[in-house]
Amino acid sequence: MPELPEVETVRTGLEQAWVGRTITQLTLRREGLRFPFPEDMVNRLIGQKITRVRRRAKYLLIDTSDNLVFLSHLGMSGRYTLITPTETPRYLQVDASSNHSKFGALTGFEGRHDHMEFRFDDGSVAVYTDPRRFGIADLFDRAEEPIQPLLEHLGPEPLENWTAQDAANRCKGKRSPIKTTLLDQRFVVGVGNIYACEALHRSGISPTRPTHKLVRKDGKPTKALFELVAQVKEVLIAAIAVGGSTLNDFAAVDGTLGYFGHHFQVYDREDGPCLKEDCNGTIERIVQSNRSTFLCPRCQK
DNA sequence: CAAAGTTCCTGCGAGC
DNA sequence: TGCTCGCAGGAACTTT
Numbered sequence: 001m002p003e004l005p006e007v008e009t010v011r012t013g014l015e016q017a018w019v020g021r022t023i024t025q026l027t028l029r030r031e032g033l034r035f036p037f038p039e040d041m042v043n044r045l046i047g048q049k050i051t052r053v054r055r056r057a058k059y060l061l062i063d064t065s066d067n068l069v070f071l072s073h074l075g076m077s078g079r080y081t082l083i084t085p086t087e088t089p090r091y092l093q094v095d096a097s098s099n100h101s102k103f104g105a106l107t108g109f110e111g112r113h114d115h116m117e118f119r120f121d122d123g124s125v126a127v128y129t130d131p132r133r134f135g136i137a138d139l140f141d142r143a144e145e146p147i148q149p150l151l152e153h154l155g156p157e158p159l160e161n162w163t164a165q166d167a168a169n170r171c172k173g174k175r176s177p178i179k180t181t182l183l184d185q186r187f188v189v190g191v192g193n194i195y196a197c198e199a200l201h202r203s204g205i206s207p208t209r210p211t212h213k214l215v216r217k218d219g220k221p222t223k224a225l226f227e228l229v230a231q232v233k234e235v236l237i238a239a240i241a242v243g244g245s246t247l248n249d250f251a252a253v254d255g256t257l258g259y260f261g262h263h264f265q266v267y268d269r270e271d272g273p274c275l276k277e278d279c280n281g282t283i284e285r286i287v288q289s290n291r292s293t294f295l296c297p298r299c300q301k
Numbered sequence: 302c303a304a305a306g307t308t309c310c311t312g313c314g315a316g317c
Numbered sequence: 318t319g320c321t322c323g324c325a326g327g328a329a330c331t332t333t
Contacts, residue, residue: 002305034307034330058306076305077332132331134306150307176325185307192305262319290327292303 002074004158004190005236006063007058009243010080014060015053017082017124022049024066025119033115033135034075041139044068057154057189059136063231067142075134084099085123155186158236162188164229171211171225178214178228179207180289188232193265195235201266201276202231206300207286207293266294274299 002010018065026042055061062070072078116128116137128137139150141219155170156162170187171178181187182196191199200207205224214225221229265275266283274281274296281298 006305039302073306075307075331131333132304134330136307174324180325183310194305281329291306 002058002076002078003192003195003239004055004058005195005239007055007060007074007190008240009288010074011053011055011060013082014080014126016063017084017126018050018053018062018120020050021120021122021124022047023118024121027117027119029115029117033078033130033133033137034073035136035138037137037275038139041137044139045070056191057153057157057185058268059151061145063142067141069145071136071138071140071148072128073136073150075130075132075136077132078128078130078135081127081129083125083127153186154189156188158188158190158232162229162233164226167225167229167275168215168219168221171215172219174211176211177208177288178205178211179293181211182232183289183291190236191232193291193293194264195232195239197267198235198265199228199232201294201296201300202235203228204299204301206297207288209301225273267295269294 023045024047026045028037028042038141043066044100045064048066049070050067052063053060054063059072060072060074062072064070087130111129112128112133114129115133118126118128120126121184128135136150138148145151156166167188171181174181179196179200182191182199183193203224205228210261214222214228216222267282270285272283274283276296276299279296279298279299283294283296286293286295
């Protein structure tokens with residue numbers, strides 16, 4: 001599910017729901033996700049008031065009143081479901097009509113992949129669900145944030161003053177294909193497989209082009225690299241706009257609707273017609289670094 | 302069979 | 318020749 005725009009959409013949703021509320025209960029239904037949960041996470045979080053919800057790369061950072069930071073990464077399949085005390089959740093009704101008793105006494109959300117359940121002082125509940133368990137939950141003191149292993153090697157935020165010159169500096173001498181570089185979180189953060197494909201298509205750059213060829217001999221960005229940096233920003237901004245427009249819907253906090261509402265130009269469109277004006281090419285699928293890449297060989301050189 | 306993400310391991314080439 | 322370093326590519330994690 002989540003690349004930067006989807007995580008940003010979730011961030012906005014959690015910010016609206018959580019800031020100002022105090023955690024009264026936290027239930028963990030397993031030892032951990034990708035990594036074990038910190039031993040004392042439950043005890044440290046109970047009683048904490050949420051003060052901010054930030055995002056760094058694809059990580060959600062939830063600040064609390066005692067300067068703790070709850071880190072949440074959604075991996076491939078993580079999502080949050082929010083239940084407010086006044087409304088009857090729609091899918092709880094659906095579940096209740098089947099005689100499958102997977103809803104428990106507390107919340108009605110005790111599916112096999114519901115790993116964390118937060119309860120707040122206003123009676124609201126949030127459930128973290130993640131079938132593949134590639135997600136991460138962690139807790140640390142705010143003062144330790146600069147030395148967090150998960151965060152310290154991250155590259156620039158693409159929507160915060162990221163420049164073509166910065167990109168050129170990091171592209172220099174790299175032999176790997178530009179698609180692979182786009183996915184490297186040290187080059188730029190937040191871009192995943194879908195938006196890497198989309199940005200390259202918009203830029204007219206072949207995913208297989210060696211990264212260093214996007215830098216001039218004098219170390220300056222080529223025209224193509226200027227274009228790529230611009231298109232990464234544009235595709236991310238457009239996707240955030242789509243996600244944001246769905247936010248009033250209670251189901252949207254899981255970020256899924258962000259992808260739903262978005263129709264891609266190349267991703268997952270193998271054998272389809274290239275949608276670029278006057279191109280008439282056919283979308284191909286290739287594999288790079290064990291991941292699917294979609295491209296139009298006609299307009300991406 | 303493939304999947305939106307990240308980390309870690311291995312193998313290779315460069316350089317000393 | 319042999320060793321170390323860094324980079325690039327691939328496997329692994331897991332469930333639907």
